[in-house]
Amino acid sequence: KDLLVRRYAVPVSRIIVLPSGTDLQLFVPREPEACRAEWGLSSEHLHVGFVGSFYRYQGLETLVEAMVAIRRACPNARLLLVGDGEAAAELKEQAERAGLMDSIVWTGRVPYERVPRLIGAMTVCVAPFRADRGETSPVKLFDYLACARPVVASAVPSVAQIFASESGVRLVPPDDPRELAEAVIDLLQQPEKRAAMGEEGRRFVERQFGWDRIVERLRVWLRDSEGAPSHAHSHVL
Numbered sequence: 001k002d003l004l005v006r007r008y009a010v011p012v013s014r015i016i017v018l019p020s021g022t023d024l025q026l027f028v029p030r031e032p033e034a035c036r037a038e039w040g041l042s043s044e045h046l047h048v049g050f051v052g053s054f055y056r057y058q059g060l061e062t063l064v065e066a067m068v069a070i071r072r073a074c075p076n077a078r079l080l081l082v083g084d085g086e087a088a089a090e091l092k093e094q095a096e097r098a099g100l101m102d103s104i105v106w107t108g109r110v111p112y113e114r115v116p117r118l119i120g121a122m123t124v125c126v127a128p129f130r131a132d133r134g135e136t137s138p139v140k141l142f143d144y145l146a147c148a149r150p151v152v153a154s155a156v157p158s159v160a161q162i163f164a165s166e167s168g169v170r171l172v173p174p175d176d177p178r179e180l181a182e183a184v185i186d187l188l189q190q191p192e193k194r195a196a197m198g199e200e201g202r203r204f205v206e207r208q209f210g211w212d213r214i215v216e217r218l219r220v221w222l223r224d225s226e227g228a229p230s231h232a233h234s235h236v237l
Contacts, residue, residue, distance in 0.1 A: 016221045019162060020137045024210040026113065027146035029202060030120030041105065041121050045078040046188050049122030049149075051115055051140050054085030059128035059154060061087070062177050064094050064104075066128075069181035071103050074188045079104045082118050119147040124187045124194065127153040131174040138162070141169065142209050145201030150194045152183045168201020 001017050004010040033043055041047065048070065052058055063079070070077050081091075081104060088106075095101050110118060119125065125144035135158050144151045145168050153159050154174035163169040170187070172179040187194050207213075 014225075016218065018214050018217060019209060020139045020142055021209040021211050021214045022139070022142035022146045022205055024146055024206060024212070027116045027119070027143045029148035029198070030117060032121060032123070035117045035120035038117055039107075039121055041080070042078075045076050046074060046123040047078050047080045047105075047121055048184055048188075049080040049082065049119065049125050050127070051082040051119065051125075051143070052127075053083055054081075054087040054091065056087050057130050057133040058087075059130040059133075059174060060091055061094060062130070062175055062180060063126060063128045064091055064098065064100065065177040066181035066184065067100055067103065068098050069178070070184050070188070071100070073181075073185045077103070077188060080107070080118070080122060081105065082107045082110055082115065084109045115143070116147055119144060119149060122149055124184055125149045125151045126180070126184065127151065127159070128180055129154040129156050129159065129174055131156060133174075142205050145169070145205045146210075148198035148202040150187050150197035151201065152180065152187070166200055167204045168197045168199075170197070 001012075001015050004015055005012060036043055036047070048067070050058075050060065050063065054060060060081070067077075067079050079100070092101075092106075095104055107118065127138060127141055127144075129138075131154070133156055138153070138159050141151055141153060141159070141163065151169045153163065153169050153171060155171035156174055160171060163171065170183050172183050187197070
């Protein structure tokens with residue numbers, strides 16, 4: 001929004017900034033054991049999960065490093081990585097050096113409609129964005145929360161602005177494997193806290209971040225803009 005105003009002189013009244021959101025009909029709470037059975041995952045393990053493209057800005061190297069401490073504190077913890085991308089080979093080399101290959105499940109790319117059942121298999125979901133990522137639209141966080149899973153995420157500005165208290169998200173400093181590990185371990189060791197955060201997160205996205213709510217905000221904005229003076233930039237979304 002600031003760039004459009006500064007560089008292109010678009011009037012502020014002609015700009016609406018809508019957040020990311022999630023499909024609340026597709027991403028729903030599911031029974032973890034059934035989801036794990038579907039994917040051949042052990043019911044004896046606690047699964048720390050990530051969904052997304054393996055770009056470097058995702059901070060997955062920090063997550064793999066944190067997994068060393070997580071496994072030490074919770075020997076039955078496993079890392080479930082859903083996706084693929086440019087950093088995949090580096091991550092596997094890092095995991096090999098750290099002796100973690102037997103503690104990581106690599107699913108590769110998965111069709112979007114099947115992702116909710118993988119999130120359903122996760123015990124704790126993570127979004128360890130790097131500090132240098134810049135502005136981000138954290139779609140995965142809304143998907144995690146819609147599935148009623150507790151989330152640990154980096155407190156980069158665009159995430160911290162949305163996910164404050166009572167959102168089902170625990171924020172940690174980016175690029176800090178120790179803080180990330182401690183937050184995940186805390187949740188792995190407290191099932192009641194996980195359940196409460198999961199329920200809190202589902203309510204949070206239902207109130208504001210389902211696609212139906214976001215579309216309604218757009219409709220209201222367009223309706224209220226009818227009859228406004230014409231401008232070279234009719235509307236910017």
